[in-house]
Amino acid sequence: MRRIVESRVEKREAGTALLDWLQARFRYCDRGTWAAFIDEGRLKVGGERRDAAFVLSASDTVAFSPPGNLEPEVDTGYRILFRDEDLLVVDKPSSLPCHPGGRFFERTLWSLLKSGYGPTHIATRLDRETSGLVLIGRNPAAARRIQEAQEGGRIRKRYLVLVHGKVGWEEWTARGILVRDGNSVVRKKRAFIEGGEAGEAGPGEYCETAFAVAARAERFTLLEATLATGRTHQIRATLRSSGWPVVGDKLYGLDEGLFLRFAAGSLSAEDTELLRLGGQALHSASLSFDDAAGIPVTVSAPPPWSGELGGFGFAALPDDYYFSIESRSTSNTRMELAGMTSPAPWSP
Known part of the structure; x- marks a missing residue:
């Protein structure tokens, strides 16, 4: 049985050609690969095959039938x-x-x-x-x-997170909102804005995280983090926006270009050295x-x-x-x- 993945075209993406939309939104394949998938009939818009130049409208549903070999290797040793x-x-x-x-x-x-x-x-x-x-x-x-x-x-969860920088506080409860990072070319990247209370109306999602120092080194800090809310990228976005990038994080670390090059399969030896760890x-x-x-x-x-x-x-x-x-x-x-x-x- 073929697997089908569906995605909805957002209002701000209307007027974009199908191939351009795929390249911008799904960076795990390059432009040539997406063009080949279109030619093979693996992409449909509204249930119909379309060519690469087809112009998308808001709320169009794009369906993709990926080949079985598309999944990259991962560590499955749970x-x-x-x-x-x-x-x-x-x-x-x-x-x-x-x-x-x-x-x-x-x-x-x-x-x-x-x-x-x-x-x-x-x-x-x-x-x-x-x-x-x-x-x-x-x-x-x-x-x-x-x-x-x-x-x-x-249900109580505690996280350990290693960040760049030597923080000056022992404990900090970060309260604020998470919004889309308007300075980023990555759609899913979020930014934390401190201030605000739970239940307040306004843009973004309220979030709250309690941080405590577990250990300090000269240029790094090991933190404990406890979530009061459970938002996407909450810990990583809060720390990055507050000046403490997460070690090994391609998106919320020192340079989001690492994420773009990782998605394109083009991380360099210098990139690997900057990340320092194999994962965040x-x-x-x-x-x-x-x-x-x-x-x-x-x-x-x-x-x-x-x-x-x-x-x-x-x-x-x-x-x-x-x-x-x-x-x-x-x-x-x-x-x-x-x-x-x-x-x-x-x-x-």
């Missing part, structure tokens, strides 16, 4: 850290998307889990290059319970929730880049972030997970 009859907690690697979208379908966490566990419901999704803990419902009833717990603030240094490190029996559980896992932090001038990873499960059913005793060992402490 780990199950917690499992009961209703829930899974997965440690997701950087580069693995949670859900199908764009050029990704089979190489997604959702698809990989489906082959082993049947249909699942990813409740606490992460951006593709964000690593770490994801809470998953194994059935519709569990998914509804997770959603209710999220809405009631009963944002990691979902701790997840607290109630299990199927209503017993509170906290799962923790270190970031995949913990072994490289010595090169940034840090001396030790906070002890809270090694592999562990804590539960009242085990008298809050910290447990090493079967078959896994905590990373050895590293030094500068």
Whole structure:
């Protein structure tokens, strides 16, 4: 069965030729590749084949039937850290998307889990290059319970994020709005504007993030982040707009040109050196929730880049972030997970 991906033409994009629209909006293929897909009949507008010069109108639906070899290689090495009859907690690697979208379908966490566990419901999704803990419902009833717990603030997540710069504060609660970054050529990039309160009318989405310093080095800071709201790119956009770019982040790091060159498959050796890490240094490190029996559980896992932090001038990873499960059913005793060992402490 052929997979079909549909996208809607926005009002501001009306009047654009089909090929120009594809090249500008979906940068994971170059212009020549999109032209070939059009010629092969893989693109339809309103259910009809169109040529490259066809002029799009607002609200047109463009359908794309991608070839099976379009998906790039990703790290599929996820780990199950917690499992009961209703829930899974997965440690997701950087580069693995949670859900199908764009050029990704089979190489997604959702698809990989489906082959082993049947249909699942990813409740606490992460951006593709964000690593770490994801809470998953194994059935519709569990998914509804997770959603209710999220809405009631009963699921708690802590992130670790490494940023450029040595911050001068110990704690900071960032309250403001997220809007489209008008200075960026990347459609999905967002900017954070500090100020405002929840429920206020106006443009953008209100967001709130609590940051605390976990460790400082000469030119970098390791932060803990806790979300009060769950907006797209919330942590990354807030930090970048406030002067602390995320290490290894192609979009919210030192230069968004890295993202454009990555999408075009043209990252240079100098780009790789500037990024310093293979993925962005944002990691979902701790997840607290109630299990199927209503017993509170906290799962923790270190970031995949913990072994490289010595090169940034840090001396030790906070002890809270090694592999562990804590539960009242085990008298809050910290447990090493079967078959896994905590990373050895590293030094500068």
